[in-house]
Amino acid sequence: MTTPFPFTQGQVLTAAQMNAITELVVNDKTASYTLVAGDAGERVIMNSASATTITVNTSIFTAGQLIYVTNKGAGVCTITAGTATVSTTGTLALAQFASGVLYCISAGVFLFEAYGVAASASGLAFITGATFTTATSVSLPDNTFSATYANYRMVLTLTALTADADFTVRLRASGADNTTSNYQTMLGGVNQSGTFAATAGSNQTSWAAAESDATNLRYSWNFDILQPQIAQTTFLHGGLTFVDKAAANFLARSGQAMFIATTQFDSLTFISSVASSMTGSYRVYGYANS
Numbered sequence: 001m002t003t004p005f006p007f008t009q010g011q012v013l014t015a016a017q018m019n020a021i022t023e024l025v026v027n028d029k030t031a032s033y034t035l036v037a038g039d040a041g042e043r044v045i046m047n048s049a050s051a052t053t054i055t056v057n058t059s060i061f062t063a064g065q066l067i068y069v070t071n072k073g074a075g076v077c078t079i080t081a082g083t084a085t086v087s088t089t090g091t092l093a094l095a096q097f098a099s100g101v102l103y104c105i106s107a108g109v110f111l112f113e114a115y116g117v118a119a120s121a122s123g124l125a126f127i128t129g130a131t132f133t134t135a136t137s138v139s140l141p142d143n144t145f146s147a148t149y150a151n152y153r154m155v156l157t158l159t160a161l162t163a164d165a166d167f168t169v170r171l172r173a174s175g176a177d178n179t180t181s182n183y184q185t186m187l188g189g190v191n192q193s194g195t196f197a198a199t200a201g202s203n204q205t206s207w208a209a210a211e212s213d214a215t216n217l218r219y220s221w222n223f224d225i226l227q228p229q230i231a232q233t234t235f236l237h238g239g240l241t242f243v244d245k246a247a248a249n250f251l252a253r254s255g256q257a258m259f260i261a262t263t264q265f266d267s268l269t270f271i272s273s274v275a276s277s278m279t280g281s282y283r284v285y286g287y288a289n290s
Contacts, residue, residue, distance in 0.1 A: 032143060034082065035060060035067060040104075043068040046077040046094075050128040050141035051284075057082040058108035070099040075128050075141075076286070078148050079112050090114040093148040095125065124153060129283040134162065134276040139269040140284060142175050145228040146266065149286030152228070156270060158212070158219035158280035165274040167209035171234065171259055172267035179205040182261040189253030206271065207236065207257045219280070224287075228265040233258055 025042040033044065034055040044067060046052050052075055061067070071077035071094040079092040079102070086092065086102070091114050094100060100114035127149075132138050138156075145152060170177040185201040185208045201208045212219050223238025239254040259265075272278050 168206040187255035
């Protein structure tokens, strides 16, 4: 049942209401969420495989109120200051099964005390991942890149292609792909016979990734995205591998790329030149800041 908070002068509580005081109401969420006044004294549980945020705004809660937060999903849940100020001596990023409590100090000031495992304790922290089937493009969830981590690692594997295809990558902000002509790309590599190939692109509307053909049984791309959430040049570097078992062919390339405008991004999109051609999976990790 709903708890009887807040109490009012002269209020008489029923036995059921007295029992409810010891039972936190649970608000289960599956997507990023902004706290409302009704969350005071309750537990907000995030349950998402993708990165999410719980946003805290001013003039919603009053001094002394508490909001309990638990992350049940595999995606990192980050407590995010909207118009309010949120401070902590620990972390605002909650890994799976981690919890914490928000203390309202005043209408616009909060303290967050995290319990359990912090998402950024050390090494690489899993943020989000998914599988896809016969897709034309694959976009990471909004807010995959946040201030929690400066740098990110993405591992993308294609297990099937329906047709020969070229691939490109675009950065995203607030749910929209960025198509301005600020992408610079340089790729180089060798095939099994030792033949070297290099490609370059400047002033493009996306990063050129590589080409592949439908007989390739595996395509793997591992790359780092450096400081996408900072308003300065965003860098990308890494390597990719094609394996064509039918033709006993192997091709490996490494590359560097950058987006030269000072733009903040929270996601990216991987795009095939052929409609409904890609089947595979991706995983995204954040590099701990310490």
